[in-house]
Amino acid sequence: MYTHKSDAARNESDPGVTSTVVGVQDESDRRLQLVKRSRDLMSSRFRRFLSSIRWSDLEQEMRGLSNYRLSCCVNTLLQTLSATWEVSDLLEKWEAAGVRADSHNVPLQLKRVLAAMRSDHLPQHVPHRDFLHCLDRNCVRLSVQHDADEVFLSILNFVQQQMDDRALALEIQNLYKISVETHLQCLECDSVQTRTSYLLSLHLHLKEDHNSLAGCISSFLEDQELRGIDRCFCAKCGIKTPSKQGVKLLSLPRILCVHLKRFRNSRGYTRKLDCQVTFPETFDFSEIAREGFATDFAQNECKYTLYAVVVHSGSAMCGHYTAYVRHRGNQGWYYADDSFIRQASWEDVQRTNGKYNSTTAYMLMYRRGAKEEGQQPELSG
């Protein structure tokens, strides 16, 4: 600043200026005062502008993650996991006392990065490279384009395999657990084999044209005939026979993860379906698929509210992942594209339904409960 002042004074006293030296100095001082006053005014206006846009809301729970060696897929999943506060709450309880720091333990690194993302004492960009390197050591390689649904399920698997507190690990799994009863009926002898299992995500088949989430879920729960090469072995008939296969829901989870199967393989070639899939902000499972409930399904609350969307742009060969996530405190939507974060609207989220372009919703995360029930008090950090 002092250098600028002497430069300005020197310029004003250039040879050829007819005013006296004293007069020039006075004029110079007056102009400098004007510049200083306007600078002060600008900085106070700028400070008021900064305070008006409530950075605290944005920074407390929404932190950008820089793209490090093609990490948009993992960055996006970290944003959705951060919005799934139930996971970070459970990881917070885990002491990890028996885990060696250098053991490439995915849940331990996940706990650290999620804690960093919700802390308000760090710069805007959180260090997440340790998590990415840890995944790399667990065969989710850096510098490779990944499928978000596969990486998401891998992370949940690592949590189960690598947490030394089994009870907490199961609590995390139970958040996503969809218990189902599958049945297989032989169409020759009518005998039925049933077994219970669980899914961590609803994998929904898409039609090539228009789809709705409700329609996809109904199709998922419809019985399917297996004939020709799809015939199954029937123990009673002793041979492979045509059969009818179906699935009934035994219980629905707190967090319902929906995978829209937009990538289709045929003859060794993968292509992306950019077809339209409309999805609601809230829906009641019992209204769209009550016939899909098993007889001993006993849950009363089946209402779900959308809180995160994993978005894929581009083609099957070359794409980019971003996320829309709902803020825990104000329930507003935010858009996360690696290190870039901005506020968004429900209309922005809906535009990823595939009607407009190839920037399409790929995974939908719903939380059980109405929108207002999802509200939680802000963390104090």
Ligand SMILES: [Zn+2]
């Ligand atoms: Zn049979």
